[in-house]
Amino acid sequence: MLLGWVLLLLFSCSKKAELPTDRKPNVIILLADQWRAQATAYAGDPNVKTPNIDRLASQSINFRNAVSGMPVCCPFRASLMTGQRPLTHGVFMNDVQLDTNAVSLGKVFAAAGYRTGYIGKWHLDGHGRLQFIPPGERRQGFQYWKGNECTHNYNESVYYDNADSSRLIWEGYDAFAQTEDAIGYLTQNAEKEDPFLLVLSWGTPHAPYHTAPEAYRSQYDSAAMVLRPNVPDQMAGRVKKDLSGYYAHATALDDMVGKIRNSLTQNQLDENTIILLTADHGDLLGSQGAYKKQQPYEESIRVPMLYYVPSDLGGKPGPRNALMNSEDIMPSLLGLCNIPVPETVEGMDFSKDILGLEAIQDTLALITCVQPFGQWNKPRHGAREYRGLRTLRYTYTRDLNGPWLLFDNETDPYQLNNLIGKPEFASLSGHLDELLSRQLQETNDAFLPGLEYIAQWGYPLDETGTVPYFH
Structure with missing residues (x-):
């Protein structure tokens, strides 16, 4: 009850969105782990197969210069949830807890009348990577819950089902099972009057690189991989092998994007649902002689940032040059949904740019x-x-x-x-x-x-x- 009054007070003195419609759209956030912006066909990667995401990109607002301001899992996720920078929310390392009193995305959408759901990797609790996160403040306002804190075992991985504290196992490759659960959520909520916010958070294409189903791994020949020029020659063999596995994970996720979009169409949700596709950071994968993230190079900091906004909601597809950062996601989604942006938020609201009403001139x-x-x-x-x-x-x-x-x-x-x-x-x-x-x-x-x-x-x-x- 106290939290509700605090949120109400924050909203009463918040920045108002001024958009052309009062409709409350549904929102789906498709969040991948360690998927660099360069690793999609629409972005020019000569190796990877991403036909569903390419189609989504052609119909979306593409922030092609978007960055993960602190390119590490937990810091990005905390910025996504709070609209704040790492030194404000305090999650500047992995495996620490986001303040349970944070004014978070789930809480703000729930206070605005949204049903909220979270499926997949959370990585904001700090109590152990396979531990149960009980309903309440540690779930930051998300009501429906099929999640885990963090695991990189993508086959038969651990998760928890809403209030059940028993360790459960996703059947098979977890991205497939999580996506099927998300489709069930869409179907169950299709005819309800209240809108929903659903986060589907996949663990891939983060390492280990070679654990996608064989049907996807067989699509990539490591010997045929074209390397970026900043990969040292002495690393070429290892990098080609790892890239083939990385792309296999990516193509598997691409198929899941296609399934989500088909479900939206079948449930007649496609004309009133915003889709955000992004990732928490990139992966160097041999570029600059290094792997993974943290470093300030393009392959580490650049992430996909696609906003699909149906034409009925005013979306103006096409490229955008402005450098959207991690803390800008929350206020931009709130702006698109005509929900006031809390004063705790430090990021910029890009919703008018997304709707083609006002170009953002901030370019750093x-x-x-x-x-x-x-x-x-x-x-x-x-x-x-x-x-x-x-x-x-x-x-x-x-x-x-x-x-x-x-x-x-x-x-x-x-x-x-x-x-x-x-x-x-x-x-x-x-x-x-x-x-x-x-x-x-x-x-x-x-x-x-x-x-x-x-x-x-x-x-x-x-x-x-x-x-x-x-x-």
Whole structure:
């Protein structure tokens, strides 16, 4: 009851959306794990097969410069849920808990009369990766629940069914079973008057790369993989093999996107349902000689960001250049649904840009690593805290010692030529550094050593520099 009054107070002094319709559309968020923006056919990848997503992209608003401002699982998910940056919501590492008092996406939609559902990977609870998350505040406003905290075992993986604390097992490949459950949710809610918000959160194409069903793995010949030019020659064999598995997961998810869309059509929901397809971060997969995420390179920070908004709701399909960031998703969805944006939100509402009413002119995004951990916690791997900017043309990052990376992404799309230290680019570097300083000041980011933030939030670290998690 108290939470309801708090939300009501926040809404009463919130930023109002001014959109042309009072209709409350349904919303489906399709969230993949570690799917880089470059790994779709519509984005130009010569290897991968994604016909359903390509079709969705052709009918959607495509934020082709979208970034994951802190390219790690939990930080992105917390920003998606709160519309806040990592140093505000405090989830700047994996396996820590999002504040149960957060003004979250599920709570705000529920307070606005939506039925809310969550299926799949959660990774915001911090009580152990295979532990039961009970109904209530730890589920952040989601009512229907078929989820797990986190697992990378995609075949017969653990989940929990609503209030049942028994460990259950998804039958077969979990992305398939989760999608079937989502289709059941759509069917059950098709004729109800109240709108719904449904999050379908898949664990793939995150590693392990070679566990998709054989029908998908057999579609890719590792020897035929075309590598990005920034993959070192000595890594080519390993990367080709891993790419073939990564793409197999991606094509399996592509089929699931097709199933979801078919279900929307069959249930006559397609004309009043917004679809957001995105990912929490990318995967270097050998680019820059590295794997996975955290680092400020394009393959790590860039994510798909497709908003399918039916024409009846005012959607204006086509590319958008503005750099949407993780914290911008929540206010943009609220804007599209005519739900006031709480004052706790730090992100920008892109809904008018999505509807073709007003182009967003803000063309930069902050990128951050508060404290490197896990596979990127060793100095010999280049690990470092950083703050940076991604503009339409440039990527600039600074570590604790000063300027670190500067790339011209227009002339050097694979980021092979670091311009830091080159006299002819000193003026540009200085300008971007000044712009970054201004952004950090505006966002109250003092850019301290990572361990100071660890101490501030009281997070424990193990010997790998990672917050420990337990099954």
